[in-house]
Amino acid sequence: MPFIKSASSETPTFLIEPTDMYVMHDLAVVLRCSAKNVIIIKWICENDNVDMKPRLAKIDRSVISSNLTLKFTSKNTDHVACKCKGESSDNQFIFSKKAKVARAYIKDHFAQWPLSQRTELGKTATFYCKPPKAYPDAIVSWEKDGKPIDLTDSAIIIMPTSGLHISKVKQSHKGNYTCIARNVVGQRKSNSAELIIAINGQWSEWSSFSQCSSPCGRATRERKRKCNNPRPSNGGNFCVGKSIDTEICTTPCVVDGGWSDWESWAVCSPSCVQHRSRSCNNPKPLNGRDCSGGVLEAQNCTGGYCKKDYTGVKTNNKHTVIYNQILLTCLFLIIFLAIISALALLFICYKKRYLPTVYNEGFGCTMSGYLPNMGIMKQNSESSVVTQFVNGQGVVASCRKDGQYYKALFVDTQKQPVPANQYISDSDNHTSNYSASPMKEPPSPDHYSYPMDVYEHLDSDPGYPVEFPTNVIPNYSLEELRNQLGVRASCLAVGKVGYSGGRLCLPESGISLLIPEGAVPRSLTYELYLAVSREDACKPLVGTGQTILSPIVLCGPRDLTFLKPVAVTFRHCAHEALSDWTIALQGSDNTTPTATTWKSLTTLSHDSVSSSIYCQLNDSKCSALVDQLSSGYCLVGQSNTCQQASKELCLACFAPLTRPISGSLSLRVYCIDNSTDALEHVLDVEESLGGILVQSPKKMLYCDSNQNLCLTIDNVDQDWKSMQASNYQEIPFSHVWNGSQGTLHATFAVEPANSKSPSNSISLRIHIFQASAPAEYQTIQLNAKLDQPIKPATIPIEFDMSDGSVSVFRIPSTTRCLLQQLLDPPNSNGNDWRMLARKLKFDRHLQYFATRQSPSESIFNLWEARNRDANSVRDLAQIFRNMGRTDCALLVQQEASYYSGSQ
Numbered sequence: 001m002p003f004i005k006s007a008s009s010e011t012p013t014f015l016i017e018p019t020d021m022y023v024m025h026d027l028a029v030v031l032r033c034s035a036k037n038v039i040i041i042k043w044i045c046e047n048d049n050v051d052m053k054p055r056l057a058k059i060d061r062s063v064i065s066s067n068l069t070l071k072f073t074s075k076n077t078d079h080v081a082c083k084c085k086g087e088s089s090d091n092q093f094i095f096s097k098k099a100k101v102a103r104a105y106i107k108d109h110f111a112q113w114p115l116s117q118r119t120e121l122g123k124t125a126t127f128y129c130k131p132p133k134a135y136p137d138a139i140v141s142w143e144k145d146g147k148p149i150d151l152t153d154s155a156i157i158i159m160p161t162s163g164l165h166i167s168k169v170k171q172s173h174k175g176n177y178t179c180i181a182r183n184v185v186g187q188r189k190s191n192s193a194e195l196i197i198a199i200n201g202q203w204s205e206w207s208s209f210s211q212c213s214s215p216c217g218r219a220t221r222e223r224k225r226k227c228n229n230p231r232p233s234n235g236g237n238f239c240v241g242k243s244i245d246t247e248i249c250t251t252p253c254v255v256d257g258g259w260s261d262w263e264s265w266a267v268c269s270p271s272c273v274q275h276r277s278r279s280c281n282n283p284k285p286l287n288g289r290d291c292s293g294g295v296l297e298a299q300n301c302t303g304g305y306c307k308k309d310y311t312g313v314k315t316n317n318k319h320t321v322i323y324n325q326i327l328l329t330c331l332f333l334i335i336f337l338a339i340i341s342a343l344a345l346l347f348i349c350y351k352k353r354y355l356p357t358v359y360n361e362g363f364g365c366t367m368s369g370y371l372p373n374m375g376i377m378k379q380n381s382e383s384s385v386v387t388q389f390v391n392g393q394g395v396v397a398s399c400r401k402d403g404q405y406y407k408a409l410f411v412d413t414q415k416q417p418v419p420a421n422q423y424i425s426d427s428d429n430h431t432s433n434y435s436a437s438p439m440k441e442p443p444s445p446d447h448y449s450y451p452m453d454v455y456e457h458l459d460s461d462p463g464y465p466v467e468f469p470t471n472v473i474p475n476y477s478l479e480e481l482r483n484q485l486g487v488r489a490s491c492l493a494v495g496k497v498g499y500s501g502g503r504l505c506l507p508e509s510g511i512s513l514l515i516p517e518g519a520v521p522r523s524l525t526y527e528l529y530l531a532v533s534r535e536d537a538c539k540p541l542v543g544t545g546q547t548i549l550s551p552i553v554l555c556g557p558r559d560l561t562f563l564k565p566v567a568v569t570f571r572h573c574a575h576e577a578l579s580d581w582t583i584a585l586q587g588s589d590n591t592t593p594t595a596t597t598w599k600s601l602t603t604l605s606h607d608s609v610s611s612s613i614y615c616q617l618n619d620s621k622c623s624a625l626v627d628q629l630s631s632g633y634c635l636v637g638q639s640n641t642c643q644q645a646s647k648e649l650c651l652a653c654f655a656p657l658t659r660p661i662s663g664s665l666s667l668r669v670y671c672i673d674n675s676t677d678a679l680e681h682v683l684d685v686e687e688s689l690g691g692i693l694v695q696s697p698k699k700m701l702y703c704d705s706n707q708n709l710c711l712t713i714d715n716v717d718q719d720w721k722s723m724q725a726s727n728y729q730e731i732p733f734s735h736v737w738n739g740s741q742g743t744l745h746a747t748f749a750v751e752p753a754n755s756k757s758p759s760n761s762i763s764l765r766i767h768i769f770q771a772s773a774p775a776e777y778q779t780i781q782l783n784a785k786l787d788q789p790i791k792p793a794t795i796p797i798e799f800d801m802s803d804g805s806v807s808v809f810r811i812p813s814t815t816r817c818l819l820q821q822l823l824d825p826p827n828s829n830g831n832d833w834r835m836l837a838r839k840l841k842f843d844r845h846l847q848y849f850a851t852r853q854s855p856s857e858s859i860f861n862l863w864e865a866r867n868r869d870a871n872s873v874r875d876l877a878q879i880f881r882n883m884g885r886t887d888c889a890l891l892v893q894q895e896a897s898y899y900s901g902s903q
Contacts, residue, residue, distance in 0.1 A: 008039040012088040015063065018099035022136070022184050023225040028071040031099055034063060038094070040087045041066040047080040049524055070101055078103045078135075092123055102547045106185045107132035109716060109727070114193035116710075116771060117573040118235050119169050120200065127164040127193055131181030133718065138181035138188070141367035145175045171197055178397070191712070191728050194771075201232035201239040209247070216253030222246045227642055233743075238642060257285030261294065268301035292514055485531050485554055486592055488684075492531040498522075499588060503808050504530040509677035510571045511553055511623075514865040516857075517813050519562040530555050530556055533593070533632070534681045537738050540586055540598035545704065547647060548739035549583065550622060550635040551677040558589055558631040565614070565625035565858060567865035571675040572622045572635050573648045573739075575701055583637040585615045585622075587630035601630070607845045615850040616862060620648075620674070623865050625848075625858065639704045648674035649736070651698040651768055651778055652682055654691035659786040663758050664723060664751040668696075669780065671709055671744050671764060674699055683740050700768065702736060707771035709736050713748045719759035723749040730771075760786050809864055810873050815891050816860055821886055823856040831883045833859060838877045 016034035023029055026128040028051075033041060041064055043054050053069040068082065084096035111130035119125045131138040140162040142149040149156060149164070157165045166173055204226045227239035262280040268274045275298050279293035482492060492502045497515045505512040513530045520526050531554040538552050548571040572583050583604045592595040602613045606838045614625040622635060639645040652670045659665070668691065672678040679697060686693070700862040702709065707755070708730040716722065729746045736744065748766065752758035762784055769777030811819070823833045833856040837843045842859055849855040863876070873892060880889035 005373035010062070011039040012086050012092055012094045014084065014086065014094060014096050017096040018068070018082060018084060020100045022102055022104035023070075023072060024104050024185055026072065030068050031068040031070065031082055031101070031103055031196045032065070033068070033096055034065040035084070035086040036062045036064075037088055037092065038064055038086035038641055039089050040064075042083055042085045042087075043068045044084055045070075045080055045082040047077060048121050069425050072103060102135065104135055104183065104185050106134035106138055106181065106183050106188060107718070108188060109722070110179065110181070110188070110190045110714065112714060113478060113712070114164070115178060115712070115767065115769065115777070116194040116196065118196040120167060120197045120236070121171065123169055125166045125173070125195055126168050127177055127179070127195075129162045129164070129179035129190060131162060131179070132188055134181065134183050134185070135182050138183045141180045142180040143180060143181070143189075146178075148473070149177075150165055166195075169195070169197065173197070194232045198236040199230055199233045200236040201227040202229045203227060203239050203241065204246065205789055207833070212249040214251075216251045218248065218250050220246050221249050235644075235703070238644070243642070253286050254288045255283050255286040256288040257438055259291050262297065265299075265301075272302045274301040276531070277283040282302070287471050321840050335559060369749045371712070372423075381535040395523075396558070437860075481529060484591060485529075485533065486535055487533055487554070491534070492529065494527070494529045496525050496527045498525045501809070504528060506530060506532055506677075508680050509551060510675065511551065511677065512567075512569045512868075513555055513864065514567040514569070514861065515562070515863045516564050516566070516864070517809070519564040519566055521563060525809075526560060528555065528557075528560075532677055534677070534742055536740055536742055538593045538632070540588075540593075540634060540636060542738050542740065543638075545737075546636055546638045547704075547737050548634060548672070549637050549647065550633075551675060552593065554591075554593075554631060555629055555633070556591065556631055558591065558629055560629045562627060562629075565627050565861065567623050567625055567861055568633055569621065569865045570633070571620055571621045571677065571774045572617065573678075574617070574635070574637055574671040575646040575648050575847070580640055580643045581637045582616065582640055585613065585624055586636050588632035589630060591631050593632040598632070598636075600636075603894065604844070607848065611845075611848065614845060614858075616842060616844065616866070618866075621866060623862055634662045644704050646701040646703045647737075647739075649700045650679055651680065651700055651701045651780065653694050653766065654686045654689075654781045655694050655782065655784070656683075657690055657692045663755065664749055665762065665786075667713075667748045667750075667766070667782070668712060668745045669748070669768065671731060671746070671768070672742065678742060685743055692782070694782050695780050696769075698780065700778045701776065702770060704737065705770070706733050708733050710767075710769050710771055711746050711748075712767045713750075713764060715763065715765040717759065717761070717763045719753050720750045720762055720764070721753045723751050762786060797878060809878075810867070811860060811892065815894070816857070818891055819860070819888055820856045824854055831885055836879070836884050839883060 012035060014033070014035045016032055018031040018033050020370065021029045021031065033042075033043075035041060041056060043052060043066065044050060050071050051071045053067075055067050055069070057065045057067075059824075064086075066084065069078065070082070072080075079100060079102035081098045081100050083098045084831065086094045086096075088094075093425065108541045110132050112128055114127035114129050117125060117127075127142075129140060129142075133142050140158070142158065142164050144150075151158070155167045155170070157167070159165055162179070164177060169682075174195055174197045176194050178192045179190040181188045181190075188299045206225050207223050211220045212221050223245050225243055225245075227243065232238050260279045262278050263275050265276045275296055277296050279295075285291070300747060322797060329657060478492060478494060481494065482489060485492065489766040490508060491506065495504050497520055499518060499520050501515045501517040501519060503512060503514050509532045511530065511532055513528065515526075515528070533552040533554055535552075541549055550570055553568060553570050555568065584600045585602050585604075586598045587601045588597045588599070602615055603612055604615055604617060607614075612627050616623045616625075624633060637645065637647075644663075650670075651671050652672070654668045654670070668686075670682050672682060683693070711729045712732070713722065713727045716727075727748075729745060729748075731744065735741060747871055750762070750764065762782065764782050766780040766782075767777050768780070823836060826834070827830050833849065834843075834846060836856065837846060837849060837859055840863060842862060844850075847857050852858045867876075876893040877889045880886070880892060
């Protein structure tokens with residue numbers, strides 16, 4: 001009941017008016033109002049969703065007070081406005097100002113929290129922070145290492161956007177920074193962000209030069225310096241320049257002469273004397289003393305019956321004169337024959353220089369004449385005639401393929417050409433008709449069995465190059481091999497290969513095995529298999545600092561020897577492979593490798609001249625040329641001394657295809673090696689789990705800095721909340737670096753904030769970065785409608801798993817035969833096989849090709865294994881033009897025209 005006061009003529013006036021207040025944690029608040037010269041006070045509120053309990057009290061005769069207790073009855077009500085109404089005895093009304101009562105809150109999660117970062121001394125650093133939603137708005141402050149930040153430091157500024165900016169970083173700024181948001185409800189602290197001060201390395205002084213590497217002659221000496229003044233730390237840059245300086249030093253060699261052994265005694269002369277000689281060549285004198293003693297030695301050769309002084313020969317003896325004449329005649333004959341032999345040798349060398357010789361029996365190519373510039377006439381897609389004019393005469397060339405000779409007449413392209421179906425016979429000079437059989441298309445293989453019988457007769461050889469993708473192999477015939485290798489059907493290819501060669505490939509894994517023509521003997525057929533193992537137990541056991549950089553490639557049968565090197569090609573994830581890494585190609589002799597059966601086959605940049613293995617590493621692809629198959633291959637690497645190598649990671653996030661019944665949502669972020677097979681493995685695993693790729697895979701560099709991989713989740717929609725205690729996770733460095741876990745991932749789980757009315761949409765963001773380089777990070781964004789299936793993301797071109805090949809061998813053996821004869825002989829311009837290797841970036845170890853019977857053949861085999869796209873032949877022709885080899889470019893351009901016309 002309102003308090004009734006006697007009438008008064010005084011003017012009513014408010015003594016206390018209600019003020020704005022905040023409701024916290026659904027508690028009640030009390031508004032106060034007091035007036036004089038009134039008989040009643042009433043409360044007027046604008047919202048009905050409040051529980052109001054007014055209470056009047058008389059202070060004295062002229063003053064009345066009223067307290068209003070408010071409590072929100074609905075969670076949908078955020079605020080209410082109330083005011084007092086006073087009435088005097090003479091019906092005068094007064095109204096107080098409105099007081100706003102609002103629900104105060106502060107969310108738990110920051111819209112954006114600061115991220116760790118690395119910077120250099122004197123540079124700037126900025127931490128960004130967006131406080132959580134709050135009412136009233138939260139005030140942002142910062143802490144460093146748990147203490148309020150020193151705002152007296154002129155280099156530190158809190159930006160209007162709540163971020164923290166450090167203009168000139170000093171060593172004292174190093175530490176952990178925390179963003180704090182507070183209002184009337186309380187305060188929230190973000191995760192700490194570390195400011196890392198990177199120290200760039202500086203060189204020490206040069207050491208003195210060492211002794212010459214050889215005591216005499218042309219040698220080298222070196223001096224060294226170290227990157228330790230200071231050493232690079234916290235991700236700082238390594239010193240720029242070389243750590244070793246080498247110069248040439250020459251010291252004259254002083255060698256005293258030494259006698260060789262005595263030669264056998266000569267025939268006894270008519271004067272009963274025989275001689276023997278020796279030479280001063282063991283060693284030859286060089287800037288030193290000659291041998292002391294005589295060159296000749298004589299003795300009596302009749303057992304003492306001829307009593308003559310055999311230390312010299314009497315010239316007045318008739319028989320002695322005749323003997324001397326015979327000796328002189330023989331000496332002149334020997335000199336004459338030596339001159340004739342030298343001229344013959346010079347003639348042969350001259351012919352070899354201008355007439356290319358046969359380097360490869362596998363092709364059986366023979367050619368007479370030199371082909372500097374060629375004109376080419378294309379008869380059809382299967383055969384062609386190459387024309388060449390040399391001194392007005394035609395030149396005949398022949399190439400053997402599959403045991404049969406095909407001949408073409410090289411004529412002057414400006415004169416009447418010989419028809420394409422004519423050739424010059426070996427027996428006479430008239431032309432005869434012929435037709436070259438076009439290459440047959442390989443029939444579809446109808447049966448492949450486990451390779452129990454490796455060697456079969458020639459009738460099993462298909463007689464043409466064949467390619468075996470996995471999709472043409474009947475599953476029922478591979479059951480035993482799959483069980484033994486422990487691989488899935490999509491991870492295995494099997495095929496029979498004969499003299500003509502072939503190629504086995506696993507397109508989804510980016511792995512292939514190329515067998516060139518002539519690698520298999522003519523009378524045999526090899527049944528081969530190619531597979532990829534995804535079992536962690538098959539991977540090699542790596543030491544501290546080492547990492548697995550490639551898939552585990554299985555092939556066989558093991559110990560199978562070929563007449564020519566075969567090429568095993570697969571992907572790797574090393575970044576800047578040849579500059580920062582020491583990489584070894586490892587092999588295993590077990591059909592199913594285990595962690596302890598691997599051994600190093602060759603180490604890149606440490607190849608020996610006698611090595612039978614060549615490993616080519618460029619970009620993201622590795623090709624190994626081997627004469628004998630091991631059961632398994634993989635790459636293992638570690639950082640070079642004083643270097644921090646980096647490997648490429650593939651980051652892929654998966655979510656359930658449809659919303660689970662529980663309402664919660666689990667996101668799996670895979671951190672795997674950046675290779676097609678590793679991604680294909682994860683896609684297979686997620687397919688079995690019902691997961692879908694939410695965004696295209698991201699590529700990220702992971703440095704050998706012993707720093708963990710960090711993952712944070714933020715910008716979570718307000719209708720969702722994290723189910724974990726922290727929105728921050730770390731994966732240990734060793735787990736990521738060694739590459740031994742094929743499905744390494746972190747999981748984030750979120751659930752609806754209101755379980756009674758869950759939202760049908762979700763939006764969040766995941767940051768992934770390495771602790772040593774927080775400024776270099778990748779972000780995965782999820783925006784999805786959960787009332788319908790999530791749309792899968794597409795795989796970008798850099799992860800394209802299609803093989804893209806259009807033929808087993810891009811250059812037919814007949815064309816390659818001519819190219820080998822043009823490129824194998826060295827020439828004065830240097831544009832031979834050596835320049836081709838440099839242009840193709842195959843010049844890491846030229847000694848390997850130099851020791852082959854045909855260097856260019858090995859280069860072409862390596863090129864065939866690594867270049868499978870449709871434009872590769874055209875690109876090769878352009879390389880020949882850049883080399884100044886128009887003759888080779890015309891031959892290759894003919895094949896490029898064929899492929900472009902067949903597409």
